[in-house]
Amino acid sequence: MFKPVSTQVDFVKQEHEILDLWERIDAFAALKRLRAKAPRWSFIDGPITANNPMGVHHGWGRAYKDLFHRFKAMQGYQTRYQNGFDCQGLWVEVNVERELGFNSKREIEEFGLANFLTRCKQQVLKYSAVQTEQSMRLGYWMDWNDPDFLRDLYEKIGQDPSQEITVDGPLGEVTGSVEWVVGHLGMPELGGSYFTFSDENNYTIWSVIKSCEERGWVYKGRDVMPWCTRCGTGLSQHEIVTEGYQELTHPSITLRFPLIDKKGESLLVWTTTPWTLTSNVAAAVGPDLEYVKVRQGEEYFYLSEGTLKMLKGEYEVVERLKGTAMEGWRYAGPFDELPAQQDLGGPEAHRVILWDEVGQEEGTGIVHIAPGCGAEDFRLSKEHDLPVIAPLNGDGYFVEGFDWLTALNVKEVAEPIFKNLAEKGLRYKVEDYTHRYPVCWRCREELVFHLVDEWYISMGEQLDKPYSEVTEEEKVANLRYQMMEVVKEDTHWHPSFGLERELDWLRNMHDWMISKKRYYGLALPIWECDSCGNFDVIGSKEELRDRAVEGWEEFEGHSPHRPHIDAVKIACSNCGEVTSRIPDVGNPWLDAGVVAMSTLRYNSDRSYWEEWFPADLITESFPGQFRNWFYSLIAMSTILERRAPFRNVFTYATLLDEEGRAMHKSWGNMIEFNEAADKMGVDVMRWLYINHKPEKDLMFGYHRADEARRRFMIPLWNVYAFFVTYANIDGWKPVKGQQPDYAELDRWILARLNQLVSEVTRRLENFEPDRATETVEAFIDDLSNWYLRRSRRRFWAKAGLDEASDADKNAAYTTLYQVLVTLSRILAPFTPFVVETMHQNLVRTVDEGAPESVHHCEWPVPVKAWSDQNLIDEMALVQALVSMGHAARNAANRKLRQPLAEAAFRVPGSSQEATIRKYDELIRDELNVKKVRLLDTATEAIEYRLKALPKQLGQKYGAKYPAIRQAVDRLEPESAAEKLIAGETIEVDVEGETFTLEPDEVEVRVEAHRGFAAVAEGPYVAALDTELSEALVLEGLAREFVRRVQELRKQADFNVDDQIEVSYNASERLAEAIERHKDYIQGETIAVNLEASSSLAGEHRAEDTFEDEQLEFAVRRIPS
């Protein structure tokens, strides 16, 4: 006996029961034991930032990750189940600052770096616990840490990082300080997720940087970069993302740069960043632009012709000249009186330079150049040997040397500068200007450009030749081309355009800025000597210990983070001076990029690394990752091994709300993961995710979820519920190894099942999970709306009356059982919960030796004996013909309940005619007709049309095709059609040339004569006899009556096998119909009694009028 199954099911509640079950039987650990010796399939997880609860967009990626893991595990592989958390970097700092109410770096320093570090680690522990719970709720099977364990570490590290604790690990008990334990999360002795703040991760990055340094790829560079004054840090090329720009309005100024050698004449210059004028050194013009000299009153101005409209008031053009003509003109700068200008030689340097990038879209066509305040400006200063004046410190205040501006914040100087310029007579006009301006993507502060020293890894020169001509010698010296090499040769991208995108990024990638002027993150292993300028890179903890000259004791026992690491000093390898580590921390993409090495124990257990490297799969969302994780992952594995870290990368797009907008908390359209899980159910969520074409943005929401549930979950569940309901009524159980005498329909659905198994396997192996779900949905439709609907009566048949019927019924049960069991396995990677419910009930209740979980089962393979393409084709024809028959009924306005005398078909070819005869009974039943036959094409219902097929004839005769087609149209269709049907060729004459056309080159179409209840499609016709005899009418009425009794049974909530008594009172013709078809009605409604009576017996009653007949009736359940 199976556990009864209701069609009214609470999927969410059921999912929680399954989670409990998995925990109770420790299902995941059992799976790992089962696959412990199996061949490997390697997965490397892209770390999720452990800084917030998960959003539904994380669910998307995790659904894929779990899908492929489960699929591969069922195929018999042991896989790598390590989740990753991204733990270091500015985003964690920003959130901790927010919690502590800090607004500047100074407050962090006052708070103390050691305390701040602990807070940051706590932040990560807190949210990794939350995300772990959420991922488990999604059904994502990974080597999770117990969330309570993470929370316990959160508490303890907050109390005292140095206190000693003992914890259980996979290899036994482990004892150490809390800080040590936290720093070893994810390591073999502790297991669980990897955390990028682990000691191993940090030290492995050291070895990467060391390896770069040995090849001369590490250098300190000076650059002007986008800078957040609040965070006190630059934003690298990696980080300025879409949201890095905002529409903002700023006051812009147009001002005079008086020309020294032309009295009374000035350049007109425009800027939206007045603070940069303090550091102006040059003015740039476009060499090929047209410039004009205009007179306004007593003054003469120069500007480009295309920007004349910006002038206020009347003007007169007095001269035209090319930009090149202005090169070298000297001018007086707007702030030449400032000491900073004087000291660095600004006034002497001021001149007009040429720059191709100058345009006329805005401003005056003359661009003010301040190399200390802009990236392009800085580049130009190198080209033209201009002084670099940098006005701001890292917090956005003017530095010494700027007189009255010194110590003012950059945000408050615009107005005073305008005033100052007006007093000096340089101001021309001030206007508000709206533009897209870069902001800090973490704190939304407006960015400025700031001159700063940063550390870089050289990507290598961009050579002026195609990749194919780069020599091995050049590659050895050049990281860029090594990375392109491993990507081209060893990686596969899904979708495939990912490869092009990644290569494009690599071709154009600038040197990788790896430093950050912050506190919490990788301690860059660079010790720089103040006295000789040399720097040393340390490649490991051991190397540091060996070279330490002071501070080692203070550091030992701590994780390699600030402030403890900063205590360690080494002797400069060049001059022997005691040197300190640079204060910078690392770019967080170093942390994420190294995991293909660190988490595979590259430095600690090389044989393990060799077994699992490279990953068979990585998968992440593609916006951003080409230049972030994919890039850094490839970079680090290329640096160390010159190998690709993964074979396949599966990427997907962006998750949006149902209206197609990005989800934002502040917009109120954000859906919390937990809320979604408990409203939709995670099986539905997962189906929604996986069913979507990955490279397209996914619009996610409750309506979509309802649709997915209706389209997929409910039909699946209903088939399952149907099976269990009737199997229980009959006490049916599967018998192992039994080969029942399958009916045609059974063999058909089993053949379709085989098809499904092959197709889903192929799709998953090709990384096309969305196509796999399409295949499943089509199958479930066939199963539910054809197989089961057509088979219902076989299940209803009364048991024990007749041997043939019992055998047939057993075949039907066996078939449906096999389908459901196989389906539960096919679907296990997609919707792991609902299929576990099915497995437990269908399989475990009848076979205690069966796998404890559906997820321990093996992936289905097609059963050879079940394959039957011919049968599938036949059934497809039958389905199509039935569909046409329904259409014909509809056109003739004959509803299905009314039996008709006959349906007649025309099909091309004798084998299809045989199919009609073979499925005679099915078609009759489906269309409710008494007889099915073939149309006599000569006399009945149809006429022929010929169609010269373009594909065949076009390819064969090319340009002659149109004429041939016309000739075919002119043929007498009946006789030509007869020939073609008989398999003979026909001939057409075109301009004196005779063409012989094969039967497969001309399609014979048929059309129904007007006035027939017939539908034609291509070569097919379905026609109905719509004449109604009295007998047919009465039978129709009987069916109407049955329908109404069934309706009442349902309303009365009787069981499907309850016996009933019916009494009725009907008008004359209806009463006759009921009387004549009494047996049929009783059989259909399980009525032991059917009596005409003026007084109705039974508490459930109904009355109705239809087809001009009156009816009242009552039903009563007979107690069993």
Next chain:
RNA sequence: GGGCCUUUAGCUCAGUUGGUUAGAGCGUUCCUCUGAUAAGGGAAAGGUCUCAGGUUCGAAUCCUGAAAGGCCCA
């Protein structure tokens, strides 16, 4: 300015190596079926396949250019 992607029904999307009647789901309207089904079936309405050229007997599909949108870079 450069790279990649997208543009097909009211909405969301399919559309195989080019083949002449461009499909599905949802939504709307009408009809219908139901002994598992908040299901199912049939039909109607709804398309200048973003635009302009080109190649071809034939273009949603290939080529060129343009426009709009997205992602990335400069």
